Amino acid sequence: MSMDRIRLQRLRERIMSPEEAALLFKDGMTVGMSGFTRAGDCKAVPFALAERATREPLKITLMTGASLGNDIDKILTETNVIARRIPFQSDPTLRRKINAGEVAFIDQHLSETVEQLRSGQIAPVDIAVVEATAITENGGIVPTTSVGNSASFAVLAKKIIVEINVKMPEGLEGLHDIYIPTYRPHRLPIPLISPEQRIGLPYIPVDPEKIVAIVLTEKADSPSNVLPPDNETNAIAGHLNEFLYHEVKAGRLSPSLQPLQAGIGTIANAVLHGMLDSPFRDLKMYSEVLQDSTVELLDDGRLTFASASSITLSKSAYERVLGDIERYKRRLVLRPQEISNHPEVIRRLGLITINTALECDIYGNVNSTHVGGTHMMNGIGGSGDFARNAHLSVFVTKSIAKDGKISSVVPMVSHVDHTEHDTDIIVTEHGLADLRGLAPRERARQIIDNCTDPLYRDALRDYFLRATKRGGHTPHLLQEAFAWHLRYEQSGSMLDKQPEPAFA
Numbered sequence: 160m161s162m163d164r165i166r167l168q169r170l171r172e173r174i175m176s177p178e179e180a181a182l183l184f185k186d187g188m189t190v191g192m193s194g195f196t197r198a199g200d201c202k203a204v205p206f207a208l209a210e211r212a213t214r215e216p217l218k219i220t221l222m223t224g225a226s227l228g229n230d231i232d233k234i235l236t237e238t239n240v241i242a243r244r245i246p247f248q249s250d251p252t253l254r255r256k257i258n259a260g261e262v263a264f265i266d267q268h269l270s271e272t273v274e275q276l277r278s279g280q281i282a283p284v285d286i287a288v289v290e291a292t293a294i295t296e297n298g299g300i301v302p303t304t305s306v307g308n309s310a311s312f313a314v315l316a317k318k319i320i321v322e323i324n325v326k327m328p329e330g331l332e333g334l335h336d337i338y339i340p341t342y343r344p345h346r347l348p349i350p351l352i353s354p355e356q357r358i359g360l361p362y363i364p365v366d367p368e369k370i371v372a373i374v375l376t377e378k379a380d381s382p383s384n385v386l387p388p389d390n391e392t393n394a395i396a397g398h399l400n401e402f403l404y405h406e407v408k409a410g411r412l413s414p415s416l417q418p419l420q421a422g423i424g425t426i427a428n429a430v431l432h433g434m435l436d437s438p439f440r441d442l443k444m445y446s447e448v449l450q451d452s453t454v455e456l457l458d459d460g461r462l463t464f465a466s467a468s469s470i471t472l473s474k475s476a477y478e479r480v481l482g483d484i485e486r487y488k489r490r491l492v493l494r495p496q497e498i499s500n501h502p503e504v505i506r507r508l509g510l511i512t513i514n515t516a517l518e519c520d521i522y523g524n525v526n527s528t529h530v531g532g533t534h535m536m537n538g539i540g541g542s543g544d545f546a547r548n549a550h551l552s553v554f555v556t557k558s559i560a561k562d563g564k565i566s567s568v569v570p571m572v573s574h575v576d577h578t579e580h581d582t583d584i585i586v587t588e589h590g591l592a593d594l595r596g597l598a599p600r601e602r603a604r605q606i607i608d609n610c611t612d613p614l615y616r617d618a619l620r621d622y623f624l625r626a627t628k629r630g631g632h633t634p635h636l637l638q639e640a641f642a643w644h645l646r647y648e649q650s651g652s653m654l655d656k657q658p659e660p661a662f663a
């Protein structure tokens with residue numbers, strides 16, 4: 160059965176144990192592993208590497224598509240295997256080491272990593288380790304639940320280790336569309352003009368002689384850890400739906416909107432879930448991750464097609480989709496992340512992008528990555544690829560965090576991932592700021608009036624008013640701009656005065 164999945168027969172003799180495969184690595188190597196937001200990661204070789212590192216020094220630069228599941232980042236961090244990590248992560252143990260300066264983390268736009276590899280701007284991949292459903296008759300690698308950067312890792316690496324996951328349904332074959340852009344400076348346009356179009360191959364084309372090891376595995380992907388919608392996220396979804404409805408009525412959008420992208424995490428998932436209560440029909444997605452909300456919309460019939468780079472689902476949705484993959488496959492495609500996130504394609508398709516901010520400021524600059532301006536949370540991921548090139552760039556956030564001790568709308572963001580130029584709409588549970596065509600002072604009034612929590616609204620109005628008296632195109636009081644962040648650092652709350660206790 161597992162042998163049937165290696166259709167190029169001469170490769171069958173390269174099957175080995177994960178421990179044997181782990182001996183192929185050398186200290187200091189750059190390794191490109193499959194895996195994108197917990198989907199399609201390698202499930203045996205990383206653990207054998209970690210085990211080897213308990214006996215001898217073994218440090219690597221680890222590149223992936225995005226974050227990994229199965230605690231791989233945690234275990235590789237605990238065994239000191241990861242010296243350098245590119246381009247995204249979301250693991251608490253790794254995060255601690257990054258913030259302690261013990262692991263070098265290169266936080267990159269997800270569309271960019273393989274461009275830099277291809278042009279030799281960053282160290283080449285020595286070994287690619289790719290989870291696969293099967294190997295085709297010509298040695299092509301059929302990925303599993305994500306494509307991420309696997310295609311270019313495999314094409315560019317000197318050696319490839321394939322992990323065939325025998326528990327992944329064979330029906331995953333045909334889900335993927337592997338297109339690799341031609342080389343610069345004579346690159347041709349990417350011929351993708353609609354989300355459902357296929358422009359590549361259903362497998363990663365590689366020289367089979369580079370496949371030096373095949374390891375058999377059977378572990379499932381880690382389930383997604385997003386939380387269900389709550390009152391605030393439902394309110395955010397409601398404001399966004401109402402806004403989009405007005406755009407349709409004004410003739411600026413059709414009832415099927417434009418292709419949608421939704422970011423990772425609880426808030427973006429909940430906002431997309433809110434589309435179930437919307438009047439929109441025949442929706443399409445062109446995104447990087449498909450979460451539970453995508454499956455709900457597909458099942459509801461409201462979403463007709465979804466293109467992405469990975470499928471990251473809760474346990475029940477994962478079982479539903481993989482158990483009925485032949486049916487879902489007709490309405491899904493997985494692409495390399497440089498294509499799902501490609502600026503050229505995003506701009507051409509005219510996406511409505513919905514990404515999450517940790518905090519935004521009164522002018523619309525957005526911080527998605529750095530808590531308190533210094534401590535890395537996850538990374539920019541694809542949010543920059545999408546926001547900069549969107550037809551309509553939406554950022555969502557709850558107006559407060561940590562029980563109101565933090566305002567997510569601040570005078571000046573403590574770190575900038577998305578500038579005011581990349582932000583069209585900001586939505587919190589209190590309302591929506593439509594920033595299109597507005598000058599900085601007009602933007603500030605919209606954001607303060609519509610998006611801030613009442614706990615902080617007067618303080619922001621006061622800051623803005625005093626700043627405008629000092630003048631400027633984008634008025635600020637530089638000596639006070641980070642006072643809220645400093646207050647939180649020193650007293651545990653951004654609030655100037657603690658609110659009066661409410662009488663029962």
Ligand code: COA
Nearest residue numbers: 422423424425426515516517518527537539540541542560
């Ligand atoms: N300051 C400090 N912490 C904050 C904060 C702020 N202004 N705003 C939120 N947080 C905390 C929350 O309290 C929560 O902490 P917890 O995990 O201890 O409970 C955590 O950040 C996550 O926030 P949550 O409200 O649950 O939102 P989320 O799950 O939707 O994640 C981001 C939000 C910003 C962390 C996440 O979307 C992200 O990493 N985005 C960047 C990458 C990206 O956008 N990729 C998408 C492209 S497809």
